[in-house]
Amino acid sequence: MKEFIVALDGPAGSGKSTIAKRIAKQYHFTYVDTGAMYRMITWFFLENNVSWKEEIACQKALEQVHLDMKNERFFVNGQDVSEAIRGPRVSSYVSEIAALKVVRNQLVHLQRKIAKGKEVILDGRDIGTVVFPKANLKIFLLASAEERAKRRFLEYEEKGETISYEEVLKSIQERDYIDSTRKESPLRKAEDAIEIDSSTMTIEEVVAEVSKEIESKR
Numbered sequence: 001m002k003e004f005i006v007a008l009d010g011p012a013g014s015g016k017s018t019i020a021k022r023i024a025k026q027y028h029f030t031y032v033d034t035g036a037m038y039r040m041i042t043w044f045f046l047e048n049n050v051s052w053k054e055e056i057a058c059q060k061a062l063e064q065v066h067l068d069m070k071n072e073r074f075f076v077n078g079q080d081v082s083e084a085i086r087g088p089r090v091s092s093y094v095s096e097i098a099a100l101k102v103v104r105n106q107l108v109h110l111q112r113k114i115a116k117g118k119e120v121i122l123d124g125r126d127i128g129t130v131v132f133p134k135a136n137l138k139i140f141l142l143a144s145a146e147e148r149a150k151r152r153f154l155e156y157e158e159k160g161e162t163i164s165y166e167e168v169l170k171s172i173q174e175r176d177y178i179d180s181t182r183k184e185s186p187l188r189k190a191e192d193a194i195e196i197d198s199s200t201m202t203i204e205e206v207v208a209e210v211s212k213e214i215e216s217k218r
């Protein structure tokens with residue numbers, strides 16, 4: 001198997017994981033959800049009251065975390081946290097924790113190790129700019145904040161979470177702001193990334209567009 005790396009970056013709710021899963025299935029690629037990794041670390045820090053603003057405490061905590069991903073389920077030190085990491089509590093802290101250099105160093109190292117030598121699609125914020133700057137294909141997926149909040153709100157509603165559309169929009173806008181203005185690996189489009197604005201596109205249309213790009217590069 002020849003290494004083939006697809007980097008899929010973009011803001012919250014732009015459709016990255018939905019598209020990445022479809023592409024992975026269609027081409028038998030490995031899918032790496034890097035956002036879930038930042039969410040797992042956040043869950044662990046919250047659960048263990050880690051004082052993450054102190055670098056030493058943060059480093060110590062990171063030494064105690066073991067992350068596992070199997071069949072679309074996520075485990076922290078053996079505990080299945082797949083549902084917990086998607087809730088509003090983790091969502092409201094994840095960007096703050098993902099901005100920490102020690103956290104990023106550890107996760108970027110792990111992401112490179114997982115993907116090396118494989119046919120793989122990774123979704124996140126810094127895949128095309130930092131994790132794999134030489135990826136075979138880079139996609140930057142966009143959608144308006146209102147559309148992204150609508151999509152997320154519908155997901156929360158389905159799960160029975162009591163949160164209003166306005167709260168979801170505010171949380172998304174806050175995350176966009178922190179993610180794109182942070183010092184370490186901010187969210188931005190790599191110069192050689194292909195931009196797709198999915199605001200008015202269906203999932204199938206986005207998948208078709210990404211597939212076309214993959215086929216032209218392979």
Ligand code: CDP
Pocket residue numbers: 011012013014017034035036038039094095096098099123124125126127175179
């Ligand atoms: O699914 P959603 O777009 O809401 O977020 P996610 O992909 O699960 O990522 C959660 C958070 O992790 C983001 O808001 C970023 O703060 C952080 N993240 C990051 O900094 N770098 C990545 N490669 C992936 C996620």
Ligand code: CDP
Pocket residue numbers: 010011012013014015016017018019151152155198201202203206
């Ligand atoms: O991973 P990310 O946060 O970028 O987004 P996602 O979790 O894949 O997508 C958020 C929601 O938007 C999901 O419920 C998707 O089904 C939906 N979606 C959509 O309605 N239209 C698209 N073109 C892409 C995603």
